[in-house]
Amino acid sequence: MSAALAVVASTVAALPAAPALAEPAYEDYCAPAGCLDILPPGQNGSATLIEILGHQAFGTRPKHSSSQLDMYDNLVHHYDGLTDEGLDDFFIDASFGVDAGNVDRRYKPRADVTITRDRQHGIPHIEGTTREGTMFGAGYAAGEDRLFLMDVLRRVGRGELTSFAGGAVGNRGLEQDLWSTAPYTEEDKQAQVDRVANSGERGEQALADVDAYLEGVNSYIDAADRGRYFPGEYVLTGHKNAITNRGKIEHFTPTDVVGIAAMVGGIFGGGGGGEVQAAIVLANFQDRYGAEEGLELWHAWRMENDPEASVSVDGEFPYTQTPDSPVGEVAPDPGSVEPYSIVHDEYGSAASAATAEPRAAASADEDAPGPEAPTVEELPEEQRAELEQMVEEGDLSAAEGIFDDGVLPEGFLDPRGMSNALLVSGAHTESGNPVAVMGPQTGYFSPQLLMLQELQGPGISARGASFAGVSFYVQMGRGVDYAWSATSAGQDITDTFAVELCETDGSDPSTSSRAYVNTAGECTDFEALSVSNDWKPTVADGTPAGGYTLTSLRSEFGLVRSFATVDGSPVAFTELRSTYMREVDSILGFQQFNDPDAVTSAETFTEAAGDIGYAFNWHYVDSEDIAFINSGANPVRTEGTNPNLPIDAYSGSGWSGWDPATNEADYHPQSDHPQEINPDYIVNWNNKPAQGYTSGWSTGSVHRNDLLDARVAGLIGEGHQFTPASLTATMMEAGVADLRAEQVLPVLLEVLDTEAVEDPELAETVEALRDWTESGSLRREPQRDAGYYEHADAIRVLDAWWPLLVRAQFEPGLGEDLYTQLTRAASVDESPSAVGHVGSAFQYGWWSYVHKDLRTVLGQDVEGALGDEVYCGEGDVDSCRTVLLDSLAEAAAVPAGDVYPGGEHCSAGNQLCADTVIHQAVGGIGMWPIAWQNRPTYQVVYQFSGGR
Template sequence: MTPVSQVAAAAEVTAANDYCGNQCSDILPPGQNGNATLAQILLNQAFGTQPDHAGDQLGPYANLAKGYPTLTNATINTFFNDASFGVPSDQVASTVKPAGRGDVTIVRDKKTGVPHITGTTRYGTEFGAGYAAAEDRLWLMDVFRHVGRGQLTPFAGGDPSNQGLEQEFWRHAPYTEADLQAQIDNAVATNGERGRQALADVNAYIDGINAYIDASDSGRYFPGEYVLTGHKDSVTNAGTIERFKPTDLVALASVIGALFGSGGGGEVNNAISLLEAQEKYGVAEGTKVWESFRERNDPEAVVTVHDKSFPYASKPDDPQGEALPDAGSVAEEQLVHDRTGSAAGSAAATASTTATKTAMSSARRGMSNALVVSGEHTASGHPVAVFGPQTGYFAPQLLMLQEIQGPGLSARGASFAGLSMYVELGRGQDYSWSATTSGQDIIDTYAVELCQDDYHYLYRGTCTAMEKVEQKNAWKPTTADGTAAGSYTMRVWRTEYGPVSHRATVDGKKVAYTTLRSSFLHEADSIIGFQMLNDPDYVKGPQDFQNAVQHINYTFNWFYADSEHTAYYNSGDNPVRATGVDAEFPVWARPAYEWRNWNPTTNTAQYTPASAHPNSIDQDYYISWNNKQAKDYTTAPWGDGSVHRGNLLEDRVKKLVDAGGVTRASLVKAMADAGLADLRAEDVLPDLLKVVNSTPVTDSTAAAAVSRLQTWLTAGAKRTETSAGSKRYADADAIRILDAWWPLLVKAEFEPGLGSDLYTAMTDNLPIDESPSAAHGPTGSHAGSSFQYGWWSYVDKDIRAVLGESVQGPLAQKYCGGGSLSACRDLLISTLKEAAGKTAAQVYPGDEQCSAGDQWCADSIVQRELGGIKHGKISWQNRPTYQQVVEFTSHR
């Protein structure tokens, strides 16, 4: 052990490089420790006891929901951790020199157990980062390297959720081992000295992981999940924990990229809904109706970059090469084959399909948010930022905290487990950065013409065989519950234009639709950008930050703050499409419609220049909650219209900026307040009530419902407990009524005009609702993230049009009551009465977590178990999972 005096001296040296002035804070629930021995797991399951630091950040995180109204700068660290560099000598909990090395020390603090890694050599520093990662997340890292390879069920058993995980991700990244290695070789070969350094860092990091595996195995303190899944014997210690290798990290990166950084796709569903609209209204009017719902460049959409246009993926005047399917001909390509045993039955198959859609969907596409204010509008004159990723709630968490200090490395923050050779979201010596998912379109769908049979296609005039890639999975009972044995094969057919996703006919001709993603075969490339962000000699200001994140090929919004400047940049390899190609729909797989300068061997192409990506330095303020980046920048997700959850931040931050004197506390309050707001109530309900109240409401049931909703609106339309820990909402009846009313009113408002087929097709593009208790849509239930996807913009525009108010970018037609105010009012009152009559048990039917009718529980956040440790539920908040609060006081 290192003497405490030496540790204190090291902490003081490190702190000298800290320019935050004790004004950097962060939080990451449930806790830093994601490993538990078998004994700790059994104690947790029997008595609820928690291993040290497994759940100690969950309470402070949860308490902000009731504590934020009285927050001050002085009390921020009641709800966050001090994120200063180093560890004060009286706060040192442990000091370890991993594997007895003399060139690296891991110090953990008493409060959180976060590792502070200090190395005197680059190799030793990265070795320590790998060792610390394995100490905190070995089981999770092992799970996700198997997820990335499509091998989770043989590793962790045949549970439907395991099947769902591997199916969800392997479909999008069906890589062979050769593919994984080639991505490492390419990243090194194309990035010069930084590429060589990245490979050296990866190898050192893996050496550290493997050193911990060896130590924990010989000491018998490895994660208990290895025993529970049959990989180790608790008595004899027989069995092995497979050592890590570099290609494991590429498999891990492919999962994270699929979750958060791959915007686009969906062209086949777009085509189906367009054809339905044209069938309903005719080609010209149907196209107009479809475009009005697509809202690809809505003038009322909230944007991150103010007053500047960045055209991308715009609608061409004369579309070329479209390959729209024949009506009714589309079939999704089958992924799973040869089911046997427990996987063969319909119940298991259905459960697996459901798990595929929801197992990780609480993280998928929900990465957010950011509030950044320039120093011109703050009390101190220094920029203030409150930002972080919304990566879902898991036990253990997908992210982990660390501080890393060594040659060419100086940062503290969060990284995805198994990819923590660098801090991915956090702070440097005098700057901080974070990200939200941006979702711009880097995925296109091509229609390849089939020849000879269903597994050959025309590639530049030559009949070419598709490549068959398979993953065969089998499992047997490994636990006391006796889960039955089974097996299945996942099969993907790959073409030069990407994996096959659907089959169809186009003008009677058989085609396969393929999905081409610019980051496919390039999962490792982004490592260079993260390396730069961690290098204090590289990032010295906002331009350096923007240059660094330009090396990240995934689709993210990046935010920056130091003591003088703020900045923003939208990353991703945006392909330059052929003239006339509409990114919204499938196009023919022919040279005329390929990406410019596309090389199918390397999957590289011409990309839009950095200046064409939305970017900014020192704007008055920035907000992002997965909303539109800038005017004319077309994002892939539907729903960037007049009402978006980004408005909840925009309204609050703009108000603060207009008043001036913004502080860390006031910006946290704005975030927390938005995180408890019901978007439908705040931004749509007032206009709905205008229609309802356009004539006095005489029906007693409807009048009582209107009164409750109005009272809730007046109180702020929040979903908050009556008191901390009460597990009961204030305004519970109003919340129940709106939760019941929304799906009823949307269906009654739009289905009659659209017709059932088109209405259904449109809901396949964009679900109508994403309330906190919703068990449908992209996020599933108990996931925190809410109000990202829904029909609130459509309702808002339609209701305002019926009221005769000005609407920019209106829907092509008026739908509520056929455009008649009185008929619309009758429709709303009728559905409101129906909603008011629904019991809590009908609105909140219960699930494996909650009893029917338990409204608070239905909304509550659950830390989804990815290991053996369980945590209690917390009250709903719509906020980042990992979050920073920063205000630097000086600069190098």
């Protein structure tokens, strides 16, 4: 057996035997229904070269790589009548420890830590006799399960993904996105590490934890290199030689952790920005309606504090509201904005990645059920020998196509928040203990960005999910007798400044100038933060050779986004984020979440959340309490500052106490953040957390959170006593509901019903839409593998109608230019098929605009109306009805093949396939599609029956 084939066998068989696990330091307080979670597709996110070849040639998958995928998908089809006893079919056990009869592997990567993996799913349960040992074990297990993904993520953090993995469009897009938001030098990253280490006892402990974690990662790298069982993607991307073993997998460093943390924080925990586009929209409103009325209409459409918006907690929490008398506002001159591109000196092309549609595994077994798929070890000896021969001869033909679109697909990370949470107090549960169903949505990938683990050691006791590469703590999951999860909040922690351009030689500046006036009044060059990338085709990648340099321009006022003129003078528009150069600070909050001595109640949890600078909504549950707290480094703005439009950098407006050298400022205290302990229930789906807390465009009378809120509130109103199963079923029904059909279609039908529809075919279409909304507005098969949706034609019609409807309703009144600019500020539609196989849908859209305008036409009470203007039919019901009927007739005539045009994964007209969720392959192992569902990637179901 060759060294390459030997990796298929257990890589730890020769490690010394470990003693039985000691009794946990704390009792496990999970209720009889259990603590449950799920994270598809599976825990094992690593594949050797021979396993990748086996996957491509024979459809095999590594053990535990897909064991959670069907469980996750099946809930969509079987949530009706769900019982607590039946939850085990759709979630895995999240209690502490592993039963003796369920141990798959138990091993000691070093003397002071034991890792135990269970038989069903291979989750690492890490127990250290020292804290250092626990952290070492976490790093070792992370290397085992996610090494190549971790390497990909740290290369993104360095801005050098294309040099590492090839120049396909997905790779280029991701590194450009990160280099434009967190372009850090190694010195910048080390400064973050040093600041945390010097922040006190917890900071010192955090740095020690990271060091021990990285020691574990690097120990695994060395062992895998010696044993030649490293991930096969290193061979396929040209970094290792399968025959000679030449090449090196670079050790991880603390600055790599900073890079990954910056990526996670910037994408999932950022918020704000976009003020230049807001100013352009304002200018268009004022051009059309005049200065005063245009400003009023802009505020109405901006919906920064709509009284009809769905909120998660009671109370007023004012933040980033437009002041009555703003000072320091600026606006670009019309047509003068020139976006700044960080891409320079580009050569070559990446034609193989021209398609923008996300990519699934390039294998013929996409529809094969995963858990039944064999592993390489289970192949007949003849086929195993064939794989061995391929490796020995360097024949990697079976891997052709794995990286056709690069390692990462376009849209690999979507910065929009998609997570949700449902928590019900004990007053409304059967047991009298609160119930929580919650989790983050981080996208669908193979392997997942998140990984599961249990950590037990001095000062740490937790089980749950962590991002690969920063998994020294559990970031969302459970402690001894409590649990927590997050949703992206997205509150405004980023402002835009207009910075005066100059020339260092004293000549007249222009928008081509690359120097600015700093806080000392001196003309100084922008700091150019550059990284160069050269890529060449990999073994199986058709991307031609190429390269470029990425250069972000940094000033004291933030990173340059565009150049323009203001009143004829050239400026740069920069964006400054409060967590820029401070992402790692949040490590202190996560450390406390994992510490059973730090979190002993809802109150202590909310205190710990105050140490997290990312813009998140945190949800907490124990045996008695539920709680909500919004976190984030919310800067205090000086009086009169309007954070919703660009700010004159020299006006005195901006952040109170701001130090340009460190990006420190005065921050709002925790008491200013939306929060609540023990309401009847809490639901959140990235919606506005509370009244007064400024939200983004179109956050009004209709929001995705209404799908949760209406169901939970309705059941409580009926006297329903929730169980873990019934709350899970409630979540899942909302997760297959079409927001437009449930919340907006009834109002559309009200307008249409003011008279009978004369055209028989159109009348039939209207009745089909009515039947759908009255039956629940679900996009769901009647049973699994039916191959079609119930109410399929009504769904087709609404998918075709919505964009036509919005344009017909609003463009005549707004005018083409203003309408176009508004669609750039707020997406018109996010139906499941429109978002492209990513699952999560209906976060952004013109639902509230349509809803409010039609209610105004009907003469209904509308709080926060769209100003004094009425758009549909200029406010006349009959004219509006004609607009709706004409656009509906146009939509009904659109064939399914045009509504669902097909592509790489689906034939034209295949509605069900167009909606499917496809796990994007971040490496050599692909997965099969699953049904569309609007739910977290990692999801937990928790109920505790007691506590310490």
